[in-house]
Amino acid sequence: NHLGYGVQLAEAKNMELAVPNGFTWAKHDLNLRKGMNFISNADNLLSDLRKHNTEHVLLKLVVWSEKGVPDAPRSPDEIKNFADNAGEVAGHIRSRYGDLYKTISYEIWNEPNLNYEWEGNPNPAEFVNLIRATAAAIREADPQAVIVSGAPSPGGDFDDLKFLEGMYQNGFAGLVDAVGSHPYGGPFPPDHPTGIDAQGNGYPYFRKPEAQRAIMERYGDTATQIWATEFSWLAGLPECNFGEHTPWQVTIQQQADYLVEAYDYAHRNWPWMGPMFVVYDFAISGRYDRCHPAAGYSLLRPDPNSPDVITPAAAALFAMEKHPGW
Template identity: 35%
Template structure:
């Protein structure tokens, strides 16, 4: 979720758009013809692969279940699993199989009746171009496809949803200037190999960072998706991923091409519809509002700020709005459930959490817990 550059660059372009609260409004029932939209919408991002102690992984998922969360977005970093060379799944430092922690995560998710969405990215050193960073795509896209095939075979029948890469419209997440065709080539390789293992697997296209920036560092997500379609992307994903940050605006603030807000996703959906791809659902990869302290320096407020009360209320009301107005909306993965302590309180990113690192639930957790059975 490292999008400092693009949000800071977009700050001056944000326009105010406000409306009254949604709370208490009766919402109409809408028909959901798309199978991937007929799902429980409550999801959250977790970082279980960074957690060392088993009881903390267990407690994190227990609290997710108790809040009514049904989906967990969890990263499966390619560089961490297939480490030293192709088909080597052994950690030389710790002298144990690299699969060990991921087998544990998958088993724990099953224990707590949670479904996993596996985010797969980060190229291992052996597969990179010389001098490339982990975020950059591999030198040979077939290596990525081969890894996905092995991953899907290992967890066949246990993980059914795979997100391929993350925010390729940012240079920071692609390792190079944004390249829609390059991403489609990567997506094609991964999609084909996953479907060979199990045709029922659902492939999620990478979520695109919301941005107003047009530069070698970032490409407006609406333009990036349009170019993806021009290069044939529609044939190589089953579900579109989207990011939906509300910034300082309430969830019913209207979409505008010059504004970053929750309903901006409607503009992304319009791109899909123009490209005859309206039979696919949109799932929300990162969703939420930031409740940084009022005294945090303005330059640190990358995602702006709202109060904790607004964060709690708007998180629920955004899902209510989406489920009552968008027949194509599926899972909303809140950013984020709980982090392991590697994000300090001096960072604005700390204040997205539903649960503190020490397992204290925040207001947003309690609001989700109170409403998860009411909004389906």
């Protein structure tokens, strides 16, 4: 199975624009915090997604505290609780929704190389422990599920390539069906070969999965795909201060061109790439200020002069030729 066309969602209702235009994959978070009614939350989400004819779903399994910040499962007891909850929800989803979706998949955690996501101390060995236990629990509950490792951040506190290497050094090979990647494009067009600009500054770049793939091949993990579980280009808000993201900003038209070129590049050059999920509707979710990076990457945005929320990038992606392999 080669490319899939997906969106990273804030709200299920916005699939009504995506699915008719060939974006049939939806990615959404699911909080597995102890005491949460995550089964009911999963039911609400998957029912809403099917109302809009979503065909494939990727659930990012996380734990957010009551304060809304990541609470990484690091101790043996925390890992067991997370894995048990993942297995419980996977079994429930397969039994209730298995006939309604072509693919049900799970991404274990998010950007574990960030201090923010891993309680200030990113650790590849600890992350592999979480993956090993959680993948086993999901597979026992749902042998058909597709399991994806949480993608490292391309701008992480712990270098993303070194983090992935550390995962393989701690027995990661063969634990998942796909390695998660976040190939944000930085300020570069998608065919730019490195993350270094003319002045020697380092930024994210879309072709980072090629470097990740080289690590996978070095450890013999050639049967495992890479999934781009989150990516886009920051665009069109020159008045905003996006912090460290600010130098990455491109124009609205460049965002449109680069995203179309990115899918085409992956189709032509990456036979090992699975679904690619573009940041979609966070700017219209009401959760983020317009100058928050999540809004700056989004395809759908509010327009003060129009009810239309479709950006040039969204229009271009909806219209482009697609080559789905799922």
